[in-house]
Every structure is written in C-alpha cells, then in structure tokens.
Amino acid sequence: MSKPLDKETLNGWLQAQNGWAKEGNTIAKEYKFPTFRAAIVFLNRVAGLADDMNHHPDIDIRFDKVKLRLSSHDAGGVTERDLKLARAVDHSSSAG
C-alpha cells in the first residue's frame, strides 16, 4: 500500500491528468480562482477530503491561487494514496 509508484505508472497517470506535474518527491498542481474567497472555499473542501483520507497535502495560498503538493512521507515518494486524493480534489473541484 505504501510503496512509491514506479516511474512508468506515475508518468502514465500524470499524462492522463489535467495540471498535475512531478515536483521533486511530490505531485503538484496549482488552482486559480476568480477571488481570494473562492480560493478559501476550495481550500476548505480540500481540507475536508484530506481529513477524510487522513492524508494531508502541503498547501500554498497566494491570493487567488492555491497550490497543492502531495506525497507520502512514510513511503518517501508518491503512492496510490496521493493519486486517490488528487482525483478526489479534482472531482470535488469540477463538481463544485
């Protein structure tokens, strides 16, 4: 469960996604919103998902932009858990 994904699997996943990219030991994506307030609403949705999965991304807020970085520290890299949270965020984001 907590083994880092092999390069091929991760690259395949990244190619199929919108906006996620490898950044060091993490996968990262920046989301842009019309307002600071909208960015904070998104952030609270991410926080809820993170708590549900007990898996917490690094989050940087720059006014109307929110950047997420996901990795599994215990595994020392990106695992299936990270992809699961990434998918959940994107699903909630397009749904909301």
Added chain:
Amino acid sequence: MSKPLDKETLNGWLQAQNGWAKEGNTIAKEYKFPTFRAAIVFLNRVAGLADDMNHHPDIDIRFDKVKLRLSSHDAGGVTERDLKLARAVDHSSSAG
C-alpha cells in the same frame, strides 16, 4: 499610507512582537497547532481578517503549521497595513 516603514520603526515593532521576523521583503510568522483541523480553523479566521482589510497574506500550510508572510506589494515592502493585519491575527489567535 502606502510607504514602506523605515528600518528603525520596523525593527522596533518586530522586537516588541512574539514570533514575527523579517523575511526578505516581508514579515513572517509560523503558527503551530495541535491538529490539522485547528490549523484550518485559524486559517479561516485569517482569511476573514484579510478580506475585511482587503489585504491578503501569503499562506503556507504544512499539516499542523501555518506560515504567514505579509507585505504591501504596491509599496514594495512592509507598511503600516501589514503591522495592522499582523496585530489583528495575533489578537484573534490568542482570543480564540
């Protein structure tokens, strides 16, 4: 109003505060909480204050830690507006 503070004024202010320090063109402080959830509650309080003042800090969330960086981009440095928001955050933080 939007002139950067002179070095002496800023240093005097920093010495009188708990945890704020100069970081490049900004003043920065890291807050630590018992849980991720508590960090997010704090973040929402900061967001409310930022919207009230129409002045938005850079915010980095690392699980149970929240780092704020304040500067007045239009003035190219730290102004009275930044100190005002910093004080408001610390006041709300100790009050909450």
